[in-house]
Each structure stands twice: as C-alpha cells, then as structure tokens.
Amino acid sequence: MTIFLQATVEGLSLAAIYSLVAIGFVLIYKSMDVLSFAQPALAVVGAGIISSLAVDRGIPFWLALILGIFLTGVLSLIIERTFLRPMVGEPVFSVAILTIGIDILLRTVLDSWIGINPRYLGDPFPTFGNFGAINVGGVNLKFLELTALVTAILIILILSVFFKRSKYGVAMRATSFDQEAALAQGINVGRIFGLAWFIAGILAAFAGFFITGGFNTLGQFSFLIALRALPAVVIGGLDSIPGAVVGSIIIGLTQGYVAYYQIPFENLIGFSLGSGFSLLAPYLIMFVILIFRPDGLFGTEEVERV
Amino acid sequence: MLSVQNLEVVYQDVILVLRGVSFEIPKGKIVSLLGSNGSGKTTVIRSITGLLDIQNGDITKGTISVDGEDITNFNPSKIVEKGIAQVLEGRRIFSELTVVENLRLGGHTNSQDIQSNIEKVLDMFPILKQRSKGEAGYLSGGEQQMLAIGRALMSDPSYLLLDEPSLGLAPKLVDQIADLIKEINEQGVTVLLVEQNANMALNVSDHGYIMETGNVVMDNPSEVLLKDEDVREFYLGLNPEGTKRKSFKDVKHYKRKKRWLS
Numbered sequence: 001m002t003i004f005l006q007a008t009v010e011g012l013s014l015a016a017i018y019s020l021v022a023i024g025f026v027l028i029y030k031s032m033d034v035l036s037f038a039q040p041a042l043a044v045v046g047a048g049i050i051s052s053l054a055v056d057r058g059i060p061f062w063l064a065l066i067l068g069i070f071l072t073g074v075l076s077l078i079i080e081r082t083f084l085r086p087m088v089g090e091p092v093f094s095v096a097i098l099t100i101g102i103d104i105l106l107r108t109v110l111d112s113w114i115g116i117n118p119r120y121l122g123d124p125f126p127t128f129g130n131f132g133a134i135n136v137g138g139v140n141l142k143f144l145e146l147t148a149l150v151t152a153i154l155i156i157l158i159l160s161v162f163f164k165r166s167k168y169g170v171a172m173r174a175t176s177f178d179q180e181a182a183l184a185q186g187i188n189v190g191r192i193f194g195l196a197w198f199i200a201g202i203l204a205a206f207a208g209f210f211i212t213g214g215f216n217t218l219g220q221f222s223f224l225i226a227l228r229a230l231p232a233v234v235i236g237g238l239d240s241i242p243g244a245v246v247g248s249i250i251i252g253l254t255q256g257y258v259a260y261y262q263i264p265f266e267n268l269i270g271f272s273l274g275s276g277f278s279l280l281a282p283y284l285i286m287f288v289i290l291i292f293r294p295d296g297l298f299g300t301e302e303v304e305r306v
Numbered sequence: 307m308l309s310v311q312n313l314e315v316v317y318q319d320v321i322l323v324l325r326g327v328s329f330e331i332p333k334g335k336i337v338s339l340l341g342s343n344g345s346g347k348t349t350v351i352r353s354i355t356g357l358l359d360i361q362n363g364d365i366t367k368g369t370i371s372v373d374g375e376d377i378t379n380f381n382p383s384k385i386v387e388k389g390i391a392q393v394l395e396g397r398r399i400f401s402e403l404t405v406v407e408n409l410r411l412g413g414h415t416n417s418q419d420i421q422s423n424i425e426k427v428l429d430m431f432p433i434l435k436q437r438s439k440g441e442a443g444y445l446s447g448g449e450q451q452m453l454a455i456g457r458a459l460m461s462d463p464s465y466l467l468l469d470e471p472s473l474g475l476a477p478k479l480v481d482q483i484a485d486l487i488k489e490i491n492e493q494g495v496t497v498l499l500v501e502q503n504a505n506m507a508l509n510v511s512d513h514g515y516i517m518e519t520g521n522v523v524m525d526n527p528s529e530v531l532l533k534d535e536d537v538r539e540f541y542l543g544l545n546p547e548g549t550k551r552k553s554f555k556d557v558k559h560y561k562r563k564k565r566w567l568s
Contacts, residue, residue, distance in 0.1 A: 089360070167410070167417060174400045174411050181398040183357055186386030186415035186461060 002138040003260055011256025012249070013145035013210075016152035019248035020207035021229035022236070023159065024200030026244045030176040031196040033092055035238065037099045038079065039204055040226035041106035046072035046205025047121060047212040047222065048110050054122035061122050069205040076201025077194050084197075085190065111220050118217035125214040132214055144214035151206060156245060159199075168195060176239075228255075228279075231286040237299020246297060251282040307332050308354070308390070308465050308496065313368035315349050315358065323349045325520040326368070331465065331498050333373075336491050338499040338507035338528065340541060341517035347500045348395055350517075351467050355392045356382040372465065386415045391463035395470050395500075397454040401443025405434055408442050408453055412460030419462065427456040448479040455486065465496045472503045484510045504541035508532050516541075 021039055028036045050068030053059045059067070079102055087095045125132040125144045133142045163169040175182040175192045183189055204226070211225045212218040232251045236243025258278040266272050295301050308331040315324040324346045331337045341347050352358050354370055356379070370378045372388055380388070391412075400408050409427055413420040428435040431452045437445065442453060451471055458466060468487065472480040484506050491497050501507035508514055508528045516524040516537065524531070531537050539545045 089362070167414065170403070170407050170410055171414055173403060173407075177400050177402055178398055180357060180360055181394055181400065182411070183360065183382040184355060184386075184392055184394055184398075185411045185457070186383040187411070188381075188383045 005137075005139045007256040007260040008253065009139060009141060009256075010145065010259070011253035013142075013148045013252070014255055015249040015252025016148045017207050017210045017225070018229040018232045018251055019152055019245045020155065020203045020210075021226050022232045022244035022248050023156070023241055024203040025229065025233045026236075026239065026241050027172075027196045027200050027203075029233075029238045031172060031193055032084070032088075032095075034084070034095045034099065036200070037096065038102040038106060039200065040223045040229070041103040041110070042072060042076055042201055042204035043208035043211065043226040044218065044223045045075065045106050045110050045208070046201075047208035047218045048113060048119070049075075049205075050209055051119045051121045051212075051218055052113075055120060061124060064122070065209065069202055069209070072205035072208070073198045073201040076204070077198045080194055080197035085193070088193075107223060114218060114220060118219040119212075120217055121209065121213045123209075123213045142214065144210065144216075148210040151210070155203065155206065159241070168192070172196065228282055231282045233296075235286055235289050235296055237296025239300055240296070240298035243296055243298030250285060254281050254285050255279070307374075308372050308498070309370070310350065310354065311369050311371075313350070313353060313370065314366045315346075315353055315363055316366050317349075317361065317363045319364075323363070323520055324353070327517070327520070327522050328368075329515045329522055329525065331496055332513075333464075333496050334491075334494065335513065336487065336497040336499060336511040338501055338511035338514045339517060340501060340504050340507060340514060343502075344519075345517040346520045347517055348469055351392060351469050351498070351500060354385070354467060355390060356380055356385050383415060386461055386463075389462070389464040390467065391458040391461050391465070392467040393451075393454045393458045393469060393471060396473060397447075397450045399442045399445075399450050399453050399457070401441065403442055405438045405440060405442050405445070405453060408457050409460050412457030414461075416461045420460070423460050423462065427459055430459075431456055448475055448482070451475060451479075451483065452486075455483075455490075459490070459495075463495060465498070466490060467498045467500070469500045470502060471499070472501060472506055480506055504537070508537075 021043055024039050025036065028034060028039075046068060049071050050064055053068055054061045054064035057064075083098060083102055084095065087098060128143055132144065133140050135141070163173055171182065171187045172192050172195065174185070175187060175189055179189060207226055207229075212222050228251060229248065232247035233244050234247070235250055236245070236247030255278050258281040262273060262277055289297065310330070311328050313324050313327045314322070316322050327346070327350060329337070329339070339347050339350065349358075349363070352361065352363065353365055358364065365378060368378070369376055372390065375388075377385060377388060400411065403411070406424060409424050410420060413423055416423070428438060433449055434453055434456060437449075442450065445453060455468070455471065471483050471487070475483065480503065487497055487499065487510050499507050499511055508531055511528045514526065514528045514531045515522050516531070524537075526534070532542075
C-alpha cells in the first residue's frame with residue numbers, strides 16, 4: 001500500500017508538471033490553431049533563465065524565480081510577435097514546422113550556454129531538512145513535488161476563473177470559437193494571440209522550474225521531460241483544457257506506477273521489458289487511446305470543411 | 307453621416323467585387339441596401355468594419371468616412387470604438403458561451419458601461435433575460451438574431467450595420483425584427499440595413515440603394531422605390547397584371563462596357 005501511495009504521489013506530481021506544459025499547448029492551439037512544438041524548449045529556457053539569474057548573477061532565489069518566469073513569458077510573447085504574427089493566414093502545416101525551428105533555435109542557444117556540466121537552479125528545496133522531504137506514514141513527500149502539485153492546482157483554478165470572469169478571458173474563448181465574429185465585436189485578435197503565448201510561456205517556465213529544480217539539474221536532455229506533455233495533450237484532445245489536465249494525469253500516473261511495479265510485473269510474466277520502460281509507457285497509452293478516440297478523449301471531432 | 311465614396315474592393319488580388327460604390331447614410335436615418343446574391347452587399351459592410359483582411363480582400367480605391375473622419379482601412383477594434391457596430395450575416399453568436407457572456411463580448415470596447423448596458427439590452431429582449439445564464443447555442447433562430455442585435459448594441463454604437471437580419475426567420479419574426487429596427491432607430495441609432503427581403507427593408511427604411519454586380523444602380527427614397535416598376539417586379543415579385551415576365555438582363559441599370567483589352 002505504501003508503495004502504491006508513493007507511486008501515486010510521484011505520478012501526480014509529474015502530472016502537475018505535464019499539465020502546466022499541456023495547458024500551454026492547448027491555449028496556443030485554441031487561439032491560433034497551431035500546435036506549438038516550441039513549448040518544451042520554452043520550459044527549459046525558463047529554467048535556464050532562473051539558473052542564470054540565481055546562480056550566475058547571485059540574485060536572491062525567490063526574486064530570480066519570479067523574474068525568470070516573467071521573462072520567459074515575455075520571450076514567448078516576442079517569439080509570437082516576430083515569428084508567428086507574420087504567418088497568420090498561412091497554412092497551419094508551415095506554421096507548425098516553423099515552431100519546430102523555434103524549438104531547435106531555443107535549445108541550441110540554451111545548450112551552448114549550459115555547456116558540459118548540468119546546471120543547478122539554486123533553489124533551497126534540497127536544504128530543507130531531511131533532504132527536502134517529509135515522511136508521512138512511510139510515504140516520502142518531496143517538497144518540490146508537493147509544490148508542483150499545489151502550484152499546478154492553483155494555476156488551473158486561476159485560469160478557470162480568468163476564462164469565466166475576466167474581460168480578456170472571455171474574449172479569448174470567443175476568439176477561439178469564431179475569430180471573425182470576435183473581430184466584429186472590436187476584440188483585438190492580435191492581442192489575444194500575444195496573450196495566449198504569454199500565458200503559455202509563463203506556464204512553461206513554471207514546468208521548467210519543477211523539472212529541473214531541487215536535486216534535479218538542468219541538462220541538455222531536460223526538455224525531454226517537458227516533451228512528454230505532448231502525448232498528454234494528444235490523449236486529452238488538442239482543444240480542451242480539461243482534456244489536457246486529464247491527459248497529464250493519465251500520463252503521470254502511468255509513469256509513476258510503471259516505475260514502481262515494473263519489476264514485480266516482469267517477475268510475473270517472466271521476461272524483461274527493459275529499463276526506462278516507464279518513459280515509454282506514456283506513448284504506448286497514447287497509441288491505444290488514439291486507436292479508439294482519434295481526436296483524444298475530450299477533443300472536438302475534426303470535420304473537414306471544403 | 308457615414309459616407310462611402312467610390313469604393314473598389316478586390317478579393318485574392320484578382321476578383322473585383324465592388325466597382326466604385328458610393329452611398330451615404332445620413333445621421334438618424336435608416337438606409338437599406340438591396341441586391342441579389344453576389345452583388346457585393348456584404349462586402350460593403352466588411353469594408354466599412356475592416357473585416358476584409360481575414361477574407362483576403364483589399365480596398366484598392368475609394369474612401370469610407372464617418373462624420374467627416376476618414377476610417378478607410380482602420381482595424382476592426384478602432385472602428386467599433388468609432389461607434390460603428392455590425393450584426394454579421396447568419397448571426398454568428400458565440401454558441402458555446404452563455405447569453406450574458408455574448409453580451410459582454412459585444413461591450414468589449416466599452417467596459418465602463420457594461421453592466422448597465424447588459425440590463426438595458428435584457429430589458430429590451432425579455433426572452434433573453436429568461437435565458438441569460440444558458441448557452442447561446444440553445445436559443446432559437448429568432449432569439450439568436452435578437453442576441454446578435456443586442457450584442458451589437460452593447461458598444462453603444464451611433465451606427466448599426468445589419469447584414470440580413472431576416473435571414474431564415476418566419477414572416478412573423480421578420481415583422482418583429484422590422485419593428486425592432488425602427489425602435490432602435492428612434493433611440494438615435496443610424497441604421498444601414500442590408501437585405502434580400504426588399505419588402506421589409508423598403509418599408510422600414512427612409513432611403514434605399516440597389517446594387518447589382520458591384521455597382522449601385524439605383525437610389526431613391528424608399529417610397530419611390532416601392533412604386534418603381536422594375537423594383538416591384540424583380541425585388542418584390544409583383545408584376546403588373548397581364549404582362550409577361552421580363553428578363554432580368556433587359557433592365558440592367560448600368561451600361562455594358564465593351565472594349566478590347568480592358
């Protein structure tokens with residue numbers, strides 16, 4: 001039972017990280033109809049900015065964290081204005097390819113800054129007693145994981161209030177529903193695109209911090225963790241925020257349970273699935289779900305219009 | 307006064323849709339714009355409200371001005387701020403959003419008065435008041451049209467452009483919409499009514515323009531148009547007794563240009 005709870009907690013905290021990136025994917029997809037492959041890169045760039053501010057520049061950590069997250073949002077906004085705004089009206093396929101280019105660009109710059117040795121983010125989580133964790137009934141709860149979980153829940157709550165109550169939140173929903181009708185109401189659609197990217201950048205930076213903070217480090221392959229939000233979005237359906245959250249929970253829990261139960265399971269079936277199977281399992285789940293629900297669990301069915 | 311001078315619009319760089327359209331909407335009046343499908347009525351509205359861009363259209367000539375100020379090629383949100391609101395063809399309400407949210411979006415550029423305006427619109431349309439919390443997609447066609455008009459009124463416009471408000475509505479509802487347009491006009495809103503339903507439009511409006519293939523071919527006070535023989539035959543479907551139906555091509559109101567290489 002303890003193992004099950006431990007796996008659940010770790011799975012859920014992974015789910016929290018994935019859902020932050022996944023909501024960013026969905027926000028951009030809903031506003032511009034483009035799947036932005038630059039999202040995982042933004043997450044690690046955000047971590048890079050925090051590390052550079054906190055460790056290299058010696059700015060107090062909490063200030064560096066807030067500043068880094070904000071700057072990532074601004075960077076995301078700049079990317080939208082310079083690279084994507086001129087592409088409005090171009091085929092969705094070319095825009096998606098463009099975001100792959102942005103992804104490579106961001107990661108190349110980041111990798112050359114990281115260098116050979118992984119970077120720390122300078123956060124105080126590892127030094128909080130008992131190596132940054134508390135033990136509740138045999139279950140080891142890491143502060144960083146708990147913070148990720150709480151932060152993700154808070155952010156999702158704030159976003160849902162934002163989309164329900166605020167002027168720009170409602171305008172974003174309207175724009176994603178019918179862009180022309182939104183224009184006719186006097187909504188500045190360009191500003192809505194920018195806002196979507198800004199929020200997505202901020203969410204990515206949060207995820208980047210939770211991926212690389214604590215005992216973890218920022219290395220050249222950290223982005224692979226953020227990339228696992230992609231199967232989460234695909235499972236949930238590209239245009240649904242609740243879908244992104246549910247997809248992330250499925251992926252996170254799968255990964256958590258597989259990590260803990262792989263060996264007993266292998267003993268049961270008599271052959272080895274190989275180490276690192278827990279990283280592969282989310283993609284297998286994605287395949288299975290896509291076979292039955294090609295548009296994801298919550299996605300709108302795609303209707304081809306001529 | 308909203309005035310359109312010599313407007314020429316091209317879609318996709320090659321399709322000439324408007325060929326020098328001019329008309330005026332004097333303050334406080336209702337002006338109707340009639341014409342068959344494809345004559346360019348909707349394009350006129352699109353060019354006034356700045357929605358040509360996303361349809362890949364360009365204004366190549368001409369000017370649009372409101373109260374003497376040139377607003378040609380302004381972006382849509384600026385134009386709404388200038389007090390020009392439109393009701394899109396086919397209503398185009400945000401059906402996934404609630405009625406109140408739809409109204410709030412209409413007041414996007416006018417956030418100070420949003421609460422009082424919502425109350426004003428809901429008082430005007432009691433049906434919408436009953437269903438204000440419900441999803442707009444579940445409203446009936448007539449209710450959706452009322453919501454679309456109410457949404458446009460949220461920005462406190464001085465000019466209201468209506469694109470086929472009678473589309474797909476039962477005759478009784480069309481009468482109701484006509485009364486509504488008069489009522490809105492009496493409250494001081496100038497109205498441009500683009501319609502297929504010439505009978506309704508001419509009965510409501512003070513002045514009418516008739517468009518054919520991108521040109522204004524006729525304009526007269528509505529009473530005069532209602533009595534015009536060609537208008538009676540082709541737009542109202544009333545031909546004088548005992549006469550054979552005329553062919554549309556014999557009554558074209560513009561001169562055919564036949565020139566080589568032009």
